[in-house]
Amino acid sequence: MPIEKREIIPVWDAVTKVLKYQLELSLETVSLEESDGRYLGEDILATHDVPPFDRSPYDGFAIRAEDTSAATQEQPVELNVIDSIGAGHVSGKEIKHNEAIRIMTGAAIPKGANAVIMLELVSEKENNRITISRKVKAGDNISRQGEDTPEGTTILKTGTRIHPGVTAILATFGFHTVKVYKKPVVGILATGTELLDVDEELVPGKIRNSNAYMIASQIKKIGGEPRILGKLPDDLEETYEGILQAMKETDLVITTGGVSVGDFDHLPAIYKKMGAELLFNKIAMRPGSVTSAAMFEGKPLFGLSGNPSACFVGFELFVRPYLLQSLHVKKVHLGAVTATLQKDYLKPNPFTRFIRSRVEWNGPTAVASPVGLDKSGSVSSLSEANALIVLPGGTRGWEKGSQVMTLLLEGEGSVWPWDQALKSRS
Ligand SMILES: Nc1nc2c(c(=O)[nH]1)N[C@H]1C(S)=C(S)[C@@H](COP(=O)(O)OP(=O)(O)OC[C@H]3O[C@@H](n4cnc5c(N)ncnc54)[C@H](O)[C@@H]3O)O[C@H]1N2
Numbered sequence: 001m002p003i004e005k006r007e008i009i010p011v012w013d014a015v016t017k018v019l020k021y022q023l024e025l026s027l028e029t030v031s032l033e034e035s036d037g038r039y040l041g042e043d044i045l046a047t048h049d050v051p052p053f054d055r056s057p058y059d060g061f062a063i064r065a066e067d068t069s070a071a072t073q074e075q076p077v078e079l080n081v082i083d084s085i086g087a088g089h090v091s092g093k094e095i096k097h098n099e100a101i102r103i104m105t106g107a108a109i110p111k112g113a114n115a116v117i118m119l120e121l122v123s124e125k126e127n128n129r130i131t132i133s134r135k136v137k138a139g140d141n142i143s144r145q146g147e148d149t150p151e152g153t154t155i156l157k158t159g160t161r162i163h164p165g166v167t168a169i170l171a172t173f174g175f176h177t178v179k180v181y182k183k184p185v186v187g188i189l190a191t192g193t194e195l196l197d198v199d200e201e202l203v204p205g206k207i208r209n210s211n212a213y214m215i216a217s218q219i220k221k222i223g224g225e226p227r228i229l230g231k232l233p234d235d236l237e238e239t240y241e242g243i244l245q246a247m248k249e250t251d252l253v254i255t256t257g258g259v260s261v262g263d264f265d266h267l268p269a270i271y272k273k274m275g276a277e278l279l280f281n282k283i284a285m286r287p288g289s290v291t292s293a294a295m296f297e298g299k300p301l302f303g304l305s306g307n308p309s310a311c312f313v314g315f316e317l318f319v320r321p322y323l324l325q326s327l328h329v330k331k332v333h334l335g336a337v338t339a340t341l342q343k344d345y346l347k348p349n350p351f352t353r354f355i356r357s358r359v360e361w362n363g364p365t366a367v368a369s370p371v372g373l374d375k376s377g378s379v380s381s382l383s384e385a386n387a388l389i390v391l392p393g394g395t396r397g398w399e400k401g402s403q404v405m406t407l408l409l410e411g412e413g414s415v416w417p418w419d420q421a422l423k424s425r426s
């Protein structure tokens with residue numbers, strides 16, 4: 001059979017095509033303790049001032065600053081201590097001229113006081129008297145009501161991923177339950193007669209289905225819910241039925257393998273048979289040039305390459321931003337930094353190349369080294385890689401010391417506009 005000609009599109013065009021769509025995820029309420037890694041389904045407004053009252057940031061004495069205006073080493077002023085309060089207590093007394101209240105960190109500033117002096121700077125005498133030998137300014141050492149967050153401030157936006165710092169804010173404002181987006185349920189189908197389950201012994205010609213587990217882990221990492229739906233042999237009918245069933249049970253489906261031009265690469269024919277709207281099936285990138293995507297009854301179907309590294313990159317570049325956009329995340333793409341290439345990469349790059357790499361910091365400079373075997377069928381490179389070096393299509397001869405763009409697989413990275421850089425290139 002003649003091979004059908006495919007339209008090759010630039011990476012950024014493929015990203016843009018995918019991001020025209022998103023899932024409509026409903027909301028659910030979860031307990032604060034179970035909300036880690038979930039995405040907020042609503043803006044969070046400060047329900048009160050933080051701190052909720054003027055308080056002392058130190059253990060010391062609450063005083064009237066003006067009483068210390070004449071204080072010097074030689075002529076300290078003497079104050080009368082009229083009360084002592086710890087955090088959680090409010091003094092019923094009001095400080096008058098030449099009086100002080102002993103106060104602990106976190107306690108409310110008593111009436112009449114306008115400053116706090118730390119314990120270490122005060123000499124304590126008999127009979128509840130203290131001496132101060134320096135001038136204190138009004139307002140010194142007072143944490144003002146609302147200085148951290150005034151009531152009514154939008155403190156967290158919809159789509160924020162819940163992490164320890166976010167949890168601290170939610171707890172501060174009394175959110176013992178949180179509205180979050182439901183996790184997108186992602187079906188994973190591995191196609192290939194050569195595939196064995198992870199617990200099966202190797203036999204000649206066969207390999208274990210590593211992609212399904214890798215993808216499941218990529219999905220979990222960004223807060224989705226993977227469903228490994230097994231593996232399918234390279235049989236058109238069986239794969240067709242398997243995909244239709246998977247589409248019914250999940251929010252979107254990812255397949256691996258079977259997207260190239262081989263005799264048993266049935267995915268292109270299956271998209272046709274389903275009547276799915278093809279978004280693309282050939283991208284000017286390597287690895288993953290045969291990465292495909294289609295829409296079927298409002299749900300996307302991603303056809304990632306069977307080659308593990310190509311499959312990995314396809315997920316990070318296309319599926320990840322699609323899922324994050326559906327979860328209302330603002331920055332959906334991998335963060336990027338420019339880094340100094342640590343060894344020559346002289347191969348030509350007919351297509352934009354994404355090289356599994358390690359980025360490290362050499363002082364303030366990021367340095368990047370390709371890792372493992374540079375082939376799309378390689379798995380070894382994946383465990384070490386924390387970044388992808390991006391070499392634009394139509395270039396060759398990147399020498400050690402060149403400045404290269406790298407996409408970070410861990411952490412947020414900078415907001416270096418790699419999208420802009422890629423837009424203009426094939
Ligand atoms: N004549 C051509 N041949 C190939 C082309 C091409 O353009 N013309 N493209 C090559 C490129 S590039 C890639 S990438 C692969 C893509 O192939 P498929 O995505 O269709 O994947 P398969 O052929 O099914 O498998 C490729 C490779 O990966 C192994 N594999 C498959 N599934 C898994 C899995 N779940 N876990 C681990 N490994 C898996 C499979 O055994 C193959 O070795 O096509 C090139 N060929």
Ligand code: MOO
Nearest residue numbers: 287288289310376
């Ligand atoms: O482009 Mo293939 O998808 O890995 O090398």
